[in-house]
Amino acid sequence: MNVIMKNMEKLRMCVLGLCSFFLFSCGSDDDPGISGLQNDYLDVAGGEFVAGELPVGDNDLMLQSATFDGSALPGGSSFLVLQSTEELSEVNLTVQGQTGYIRVPLSNPEIVSAKVRSASLYEYQVLVMISQHLDSDFTIEFTTVNKNGEVSSKVTRNVSYVEAGTGSLQVNLRFSNAKDVDLYVVEPNGNVIYYGMPFPYYSENYQAYMGWEYADTDEEPEWDPIGLDVDSNAGCNIDNINSENIFFDEACLQKGTYEVWVNMYSNCDPSTPTGYAVLANYKGSMISNSLGENPVTGEFPVNEPDNPIDEELTGARKVMEFTINEGRDPGRSRISEGLPVMWEKGVFNRLMKH
Numbered sequence: 001m002n003v004i005m006k007n008m009e010k011l012r013m014c015v016l017g018l019c020s021f022f023l024f025s026c027g028s029d030d031d032p033g034i035s036g037l038q039n040d041y042l043d044v045a046g047g048e049f050v051a052g053e054l055p056v057g058d059n060d061l062m063l064q065s066a067t068f069d070g071s072a073l074p075g076g077s078s079f080l081v082l083q084s085t086e087e088l089s090e091v092n093l094t095v096q097g098q099t100g101y102i103r104v105p106l107s108n109p110e111i112v113s114a115k116v117r118s119a120s121l122y123e124y125q126v127l128v129m130i131s132q133h134l135d136s137d138f139t140i141e142f143t144t145v146n147k148n149g150e151v152s153s154k155v156t157r158n159v160s161y162v163e164a165g166t167g168s169l170q171v172n173l174r175f176s177n178a179k180d181v182d183l184y185v186v187e188p189n190g191n192v193i194y195y196g197m198p199f200p201y202y203s204e205n206y207q208a209y210m211g212w213e214y215a216d217t218d219e220e221p222e223w224d225p226i227g228l229d230v231d232s233n234a235g236c237n238i239d240n241i242n243s244e245n246i247f248f249d250e251a252c253l254q255k256g257t258y259e260v261w262v263n264m265y266s267n268c269d270p271s272t273p274t275g276y277a278v279l280a281n282y283k284g285s286m287i288s289n290s291l292g293e294n295p296v297t298g299e300f301p302v303n304e305p306d307n308p309i310d311e312e313l314t315g316a317r318k319v320m321e322f323t324i325n326e327g328r329d330p331g332r333s334r335i336s337e338g339l340p341v342m343w344e345k346g347v348f349n350r351l352m353k354h
Contacts, residue, residue, distance in 0.1 A: 057151030183244035188256025189330035198228035253327035260320035291321035
């Protein structure tokens with residue numbers, strides 16, 4: 001089992017039991033049980049919020065490397081990867097200008113080879129969940145603690161805010177490197193939301209597109225933000241956002257069972273594996289799935305082949321299934337009506353300007 005697969009398994013164990021855990025994003029300034037750090041920026045499953053200043057030491061050699069995704073979407077996630085020459089007991093996270101920090105226990109590191117020396121390193125991966133209230137760039141700050149209780153010096157990473165919708169239902173995909181990984185959500189009536197048809201069946205955009213597609217006019221409608229609003233690295237045109245996002249407002253939700261799939265459309269660098277995480281939130285809370293965990297993590301291995309599919313989902317991975325017991329009754333889908341795929345790969349990005 002390679003490094004990322006083992007780390008994905010550790011992340012999987014970290015998020016077990018989260019089905020009953022309410023995301024920090026449902027809090028408010030009036031909720032004394034949720035800190036501003038968690039409500040507005042980030043949280044970690046299994047972490048503990050601690051009031052007070054971030055512990056900072058003077059050990060500059062404890063961490064050999066520390067990476068954090070350079071962009072963040074509201075309601076998404078980010079990977080924090082730490083490498084050290086010694087075993088660590090915890091990592092402490094905060095955001096510059098915020099009060100308090102999140103203490104996260106670390107255990108069961110992966111042993112990896114150092115790139116510049118023969119010695120081995122201890123590697124830890126932490127899945128950081130981003131608040132649905134995020135609305136700006138931020139700087140994450142963190143320190144680590146070793147088994148002797150020594151604290152590292154502070155590490156900072158600047159993170160760029162990427163606009164994304166949250167709505168009543170949000171499904172977000174994060175992947176660990178710059179490849180074209182696609183997110184699909186199948187609505188209860190069978191309509192597939194993806195790069196070829198980015199709109200929910202009951203959205204005004206869907207109806208506008210259907211009218212425009214078969215009307216005798218070249219004038220394109222104006223699209224409201226709904227459905228697939230972030231489609232990263234389409235066709236290996238790399239933007240380094242490394243995320244996809246699909247959201248619904250309440251008016252276009254269908255009652256019934258939704259499916260979530262992921263697919264390696266184009267493996268832009270087959271020499272490296274690609275980890276991924278998918279989160280689903282309904283009205284500010286994490287959804288309890290009937291299939292798969294939430295968040296769910298996994299990996300595409302080295303040399304994962306390209307799978308340039310449309311809505312047929314052949315070869316894609318089904319990672320989640322959940323049921324919403326309120327909303328509109330499902331109707332006929334575009335698939336059942338025998339209508340064709342709408343857009344080619346990458347056209348959506350040009351239309352929506354993301």
